[in-house]
Amino acid sequence: AQSVTQPDIHITVSEGASLELRCNYSYGATPYLFWYVQSPGQGLQLLLKYFSGDTLVQGIKGFEAEFKRSQSSFNLRKPSVHWSDAAEYFCAVALRGEYGNKLVFGAGTILRVKS
Amino acid sequence: EAGVAQSPRYKIIEKRQSVAFWCNPISGHATLYWYQQILGQGPKLLIQFQNNGVVDDSQLPKDRFSAERLKGVDSTLKIQPAKLEDSAVYLCASSLGSQGEQYFGPGTRLTVT
Numbered sequence: 001a002q003s004v005t006q007p008d009i010h011i012t013v014s015e016g017a018s019l020e021l022r023c024n025y026s027y028g029a030t031p032y033l034f035w036y037v038q039s040p041g042q043g044l045q046l047l048l049k050y051f052s053g054d055t056l057v058q059g060i061k062g063f064e065a066e067f068k069r070s071q072s073s074f075n076l077r078k079p080s081v082h083w084s085d086a087a088e089y090f091c092a093v094a095l096r097g098e099y100g101n102k103l104v105f106g107a108g109t110i111l112r113v114k115s
Numbered sequence: 116e117a118g119v120a121q122s123p124r125y126k127i128i129e130k131r132q133s134v135a136f137w138c139n140p141i142s143g144h145a146t147l148y149w150y151q152q153i154l155g156q157g158p159k160l161l162i163q164f165q166n167n168g169v170v171d172d173s174q175l176p177k178d179r180f181s182a183e184r185l186k187g188v189d190s191t192l193k194i195q196p197a198k199l200e201d202s203a204v205y206l207c208a209s210s211l212g213s214q215g216e217q218y219f220g221p222g223t224r225l226t227v228t
Contacts, residue, residue: 004157036219043119043206043219044158090157099170100146100213105157 002027004091004106012112013081021076021109023091032094032101033074035065038108039087047089050074061085086113117141119220121207127226133195136223140188140209147184148217149192150206158206164190165213197227 005024013019025031032051036044048059055067065076074091088108094101120139128134140147145166150158161180163171166187175182179198184190194201204224208217 041221043208043221045219046216049216092157097171099163099165100210102160102163102171103158103217105159107155107157 002093002095002104004093004104006089006091006106006109008109009107010110010112012114015083015113015115016080019076019078019081019085019111021089021091021111023074023076023106024072025074025091025093026072027093027095029096031074032096033065033067034092034094034103035059035063035074035076036090036092036105037061037087038090044090047076081111081113083113083115086111119207119209119218121205121220121223123223124221125224125226127228128197130199130227131196133193134197134225135191135193136205136207136225138190138192138207138220140190140207141218144209144211144218145187146210146213146215147190148208148210149182149190150208152204152206152222154203161192163213170213194225197225199227201225202227 003026034049035047038044048057050057050067088110090108091106092103147164149161152158161175162182164184167184182192204222206222207220210217
């Protein structure tokens with residue numbers, strides 16, 4: 001069955017430090033992959049997506065992610081974290097069907113930023 | 116451009132009561148989704164509408180949950196009767212078409228006591 005695993009429930013980084021959030025997926029075909037961010041009391045905002053082509057994808061707010069087919073991974077990175085990046089991050093895979101893309105989400109990683 | 120609107124933002128009910136949530140998608144978006152997000156988990160799709168027709172409700176507990184999207188615009192999600200395990204955030208999302216980016220509303224946090 002299709003699934004998304006985010007191994008880290010919580011991550012704490014210092015402001016200005018680099019960040020990597022891990023995501024592994026299970027999907028039979030070439031996946032469509034997404035990273036969303038959710039701030040407290042807010043809905044989910046799309047950070048970036050991968051459909052095909054260049055495996056290094058640039059997103060908003062200085063985030064990037066790299067698709068590695070051999071490792072079934074789509075890890076999110078940021079070279080220098082800002083205090084405003086503290087939020088919960090969700091990785092998702094789209095199951096492509098007759099009526100469009102059905103998103104399957106991981107359980108999320110809560111990012112804490114310490115000053 | 117106005118985003119996806121949801122109301123109420125918070126709701127507390129007792130088990131066995133009924134509750135309804137409302138969603139107004141982005142203007143012109145044909146596809147509307149309802150997700151359930153239980154604490155500590157990612158969102159799970161409950162139902163997907165294309166215009167005013169249901170295209171996927173495979174994960175909707177139909178014995179207690181119902182949803183409608185009259186006139187292909189606003190949508191309501193109802194739970195009757197509610198159970199303790201229905202405590203969650205209910206997210207509405209919309210997209211221009213079924214392949215498009217999904218835009219999420221702020222959600223309704225339901226607590227069932």
